[in-house]
Amino acid sequence: MEEKMKKLINIIGSAAIALTLGLSAAKAEGGGFDDGMSTKFYESMKGKKVVFVPISIGMDIAAGFAAGMQRMADQYGFQLQIRDPNWNVDQGVQAITQIISEHPDLVIIQNVDMQAYARVIKQAMEAGVRVLQVNVKATTNSTAHVGIDWYKNAETNALKLVEKCSPKNGGNGKIAALEGTPNNPTNFIGMKAFNDVMAAHPEMTVVSDQAADWDASKAHSVVSTVVRQSPDLCGYFGLWDGQDSGMAAAIREAGLTGKVFVVSQGAGEKAACEKIADGSYDFYVSYNIRELSKHINDAIAVILQRPAGETLEPFAIYLTTQNLTKEALTPSSCWTLDEIKRGY
Template sequence: MKKLLLLAVACFLLSAIMAGEGQAADKVEIALVPPAMVSPFYQAVIKGANEVAAKYGYELQILAPDREDDAAGLLNIVETMISKKVNAIALCAMDEETSVTAVKKANAAGIPIVLFNTLVDLPSGDVFAYVGYDQRKGGAQVAEYVLSKIQGDIKAAIIEGLPSSYTTERAGGFNDVAAKEPRLKVVVSQAADWEREKAMNVVTNILSAHPEINVIFGLSDEMGIGAGQAVKAAGKTINDILIMGLDGNESAFDAIRKGLTTGTCDVNPVGIGTATIETIHKALIGESSPKKVVTDTIIVDASNVAK
């Protein structure tokens, strides 16, 4: 009788272990790799991604380098995720070379990869889909908004991010409009590497060297807020200098409500996160997807920030 009891317990434990292994094998893990967490933009992307992952029962593995210019750190994270045999990867890198290298590593491992916050085609590597907004259009929207708000001549400063397609496209859209409109002149364009404090310092120097500036376009919300802080420290307000950002972060909406900045181009980062995981879901179940999954952009200012 005792032997039978021990045998029954052993069988029960073996069944439990096998069930646990089966559940582990069924777990779907998705690596979500932003370039860093410097901007609240990526927290908003993660929020949207988590909502869809929960819907499908996926587990998100979220890791990022400390700084957006740490390409080696980002690639190390991708390699770690590949070694863990995740089922799919969602990646946002700051430069083309890093993106291509990461994509090819995922391709070699047979892991589907989606690039988010970009629609720029890579020259090589197999990307399942690109998810993001038209960044050049976003920059152009800001320029058109500025023209609608200021009737006279506009002397603008652009605060750039790190060298990347993001900086090129956003500034390019603004400059495209300026090239067609004699009233709008870009007087100076300087980098602040996507960071609020750097933007504050850069704008402080710009205002000293170019007191005629009446528009500042930060190519990210964090840099737009930094510009607002510099303008405030100089004893001026958004009635003197129109200040725009781009992202659609909650911190930017708060800055608009407080009158620190004029507005932002809201690119719906939560929606980008949602669309990214929905696109990965298609890859995992064998469905096709458009190569470019495009999200909308809208200008937000004091007139609609509460909506």
């Protein structure tokens, strides 16, 4: 009996080895297991040409997008090119016009505003070039858009100021707003949300509403004057952390950190979490670029799987944001470029 068992074990072992070798050979020859969709998925990516036109690759947001796309390109075998206009809209238009003539499988455009690239996006679509817009959407629809609900972000921050500063809740109702540039969609959509909230809460008083052109040093100058003139200010409304760092510095220098409730929003880069942790920002709406980058890659995968020439119904993905406070911070609340490159 013992001898028979040994023979049976040897037979099973040999069969298992043969099966393993057979599967390995099949994987090498056939490219792995196909569940009915996986092979088509991988083949739809290989060799495709994707071109990214950022605002400027020097921006943390654009660099984060590019890092996520490159990681996907390396993994799935499509070619990613970057045509960087470096803040120059005319160069961006020229780049997109040239890209249309090359007829890539997909062009990804980070819009400067809602109008700058609207005409060339329309031209690309008419030429049969698929267009994915990211972060800010132009007035023209395209194949897809992955971005942020700027109204909702600003509305969330404005409502938080009401919660903290309304006389109904024990505050004095005095707040101020710091704008960027009027024609920027983050600004005019965000300020519409702010003004809508204030209109619904007449108990609030906006003592100052000034622009700093997205410049932290200008923001510092504006806010220094405002807090000197209104030392009993209850809250300050910001639209972008890159500018609002100047706001926070002015408030700190005036000895009002923790007394003036500062709300801001941004891409959730590590520096933002540091300012939340040190009390510079009391409430922060994060459109985490690490998460947005993943949604962009999802959209790329969907578009590249569709046959060339097939008409796609335009679709959109809007990011679910995070509301961050000092108490809610975790090690994963913010990101670094290196983490996105590594897929974290």
